[in-house]
Amino acid sequence: MTVSPTSPLVLIGAGNMGGAMLSGWLKSGLEGGSVLVIDPGVSPHMAELCAAHGVRVEKAAPEGLKAGILFLAVKPQMMETVLPPLKGLVGSDTVIVSVAAGKTLAFLETHLGKAGMVRAMPNTPAMVGRGITGAFATPDITDAQRAEVHDLLKVSGPVEWVGTEGEIDAVTAVSGSxxxxxxxxxxxxxxAGRKAGLQADLAMRLARETVSGAGEMLYQSPETASKLRENVTSPGGTTFAALQVLMAEEGMQPLFDAAIAAAKARAQELAD
Structure with a gap:
């Protein structure tokens, strides 16, 4: 399966995530004529991008067209309304890709019919090409179809495939959110820096640059996060003192355990 003008990649929703994916596809060399965007309220910026690359934009699904790939990039709360009019786009060879949190493959099949499907969960750094995506494919997806979907998803960063659909809710909780x-x-x-005596704007600049710089070290270094932490922690020093608080029994780990569990539970609730 390869998308083409007669069997296009149909993108449903060109908002923040859908727009970021589309921009990445076009930058990677995907022909604009092989893409159809369906969005009743596409932004002026996105309309300009589409026009510049020959991407067709429609407010609703056109009659008589079958999608090569149907890429669903709308909020989960909108799915119940958005999906029914799209059923005519699904042909025998169509692959459906959804990035909506919580909405199961069974839910998609109820509205769109039987098809090869992929549930994927990217995150917002996709908008700057530094995202990561977790994905799960149904068993009827061929190796070639999975490879094509992988190529579409990887324009925003690495893609990690999981073995069960249930793991996508955990992916959503960890990297999606x-x-x-x-x-x-x-x-x-x-x-905390402000409370320690710094001017608020200076404290924010220090925090922003520290976190973005540490993230870049994680990105570039082959070392584990634990090793990088150890490398900047002198025994008995200032970092050691702070970590004694953050790594205490009531410190960050139980808070993150609870936060991830809450996000995963909410993803499961969105399936209803």
Missing amino acids: GPAYVFYLVECMAE
Whole structure:
């Protein structure tokens, strides 16, 4: 299966995530004529991008067209409304890819019919080409189809395939929602710095640059996160003193355990 003007990649929703994916596909060399965007409210910026690359944009699914890949990039709360009019796009060779948190393959099949499907969970750093995606494919997906979907997903960063659909909810809790945890960490560090006597704007700059720099070290270094932490922790030093608090029995780990569990539970609730 290869997408083409007659069997296009149909993107449903060109908002933040869908738009980021589309931008990555076009930058990677995908022909705009092989892409159809269906979005009743596409932004001026996205409309301009589509026009520049020859990507067709429609407010609703056109009659008589079968998608090579049907890529669903709408919020889970919108799926019940969005999916029924799309059933006509699904042919015998169509692969459906959904990035909606919580919405199961069984839910998609109820609305779209039987097809090869992939549930994927990217995260918002996809918008700067530094995301990561977890994905699960149904057994009827061929190796070639999976490889093509992999190529589409990897434009935003690495792709990790999991063995069961249930693992996608855990992926959602860890990496799908994870950027918000990191941003909140920056907020907390900055506020603690302010309380320690720094000007608020300086504390925020220090926190932002520290977290982004540490992230870049993780990205570039072959060392584990534990090893990198140990490398900057002198026995009895200032970092050691802070970690005695953060790594205490009531410190960060139980908070993250509870946070990840709550996010996973909410992802499961969204299936209903």
